[in-house]
Amino acid sequence: MRGGQPIINLSDENQHYSQQLELIQQQIQSTQELYDNAHENYDQQHTKYSLQKERLQGQIHSLEQTLSRYLTNNQQPEPVLEPEDQTLANPTPIDHEQQRQQQIQQRELQIYQTERELEETKLTLKVLENNYTTQREYLKSSLQSLRNQYEHSYNQYNKLSVRTPVAGNIQEIFVEVGESAYPGQPLFTIQKPTETSQIQVQLTLEEYLTVFSLQHVQIETQNALGERTTYLGEIVLRSPIANEQGMYTISIESDQKLHSAFPDVNIHFS
Secondary structure (H helix, E strand, O other): OOOOOEEEEOOOHHHHHHHHHHHHHHHHHHHHHHHHHHHHHHHHHHHHHHHHHHHHHHHHHHHHHHHHHHHHOOOOOOOOOOHHHHHHOOOOOOOHHHHHHHHHHHHHHHHHHHHHHHHHHHHHHHHHHHHHHHHHHHHHHHHHHHHHHHHHHHHHHHHOEEEOOOOOEEEEEOOOOOOOOOOOOOOEEEEOOOOOEEEEEEEOHHHHHHHOOOOEEEEEEEOOOOOEEEEEEEEEEEOOOOOOOOOEEEEEEEOOOOOOOOOEEEEEEO
């Protein structure tokens, strides 16, 4: 029997809360995936329309410079290379002033159309940012609510089980199912093994959800000479709440003594 493992269930509700914990974990995982996907999609769309906005602003600046030159210089304009202006590349005996006025009108129309496209792009960016902010806050609130539900169910689950404070072998149980017990009453005796080790591992939320349903792990050590040894370990405690760095702690226990001389320890979850 390993430390932290439930040995006496005080109610049939224990199974209910155990199933509820698994369900909430699945909901947390799916909500986290939605949050990550929303952020990735926002980044892609925001980059796309930001580049489009910069391109349009550059076009407007270039068109305004050309228009300013036409307006301030009373001279024949340079031929335009756009397809619609190819007929102007070889001037006909049309009055130069008339041609200049046509070019001015074309540039003014291009500026107007580009400015409209720019305003539509800016509006799209604003709507995109507002929608993402709303979605992000909703998903963050949902994640926090699910974590609160998980913490509550986890606490209830713990209250409905008597857990061993240390690893060891149960020698005797002094109570029966359904029997009342009072504070301080002995419930069982445990013989603690002479050689045990416990390791605490910090996991991200994704890693934590991956190993949540697992019980056994392999602990691989390597000494200074490069010699590797593998031990069987068991997850005995899982912290339901992340620390300030957003990491979740699990405790792994082994019947084998892991000496501090091991500079390299790897945990394999399977």
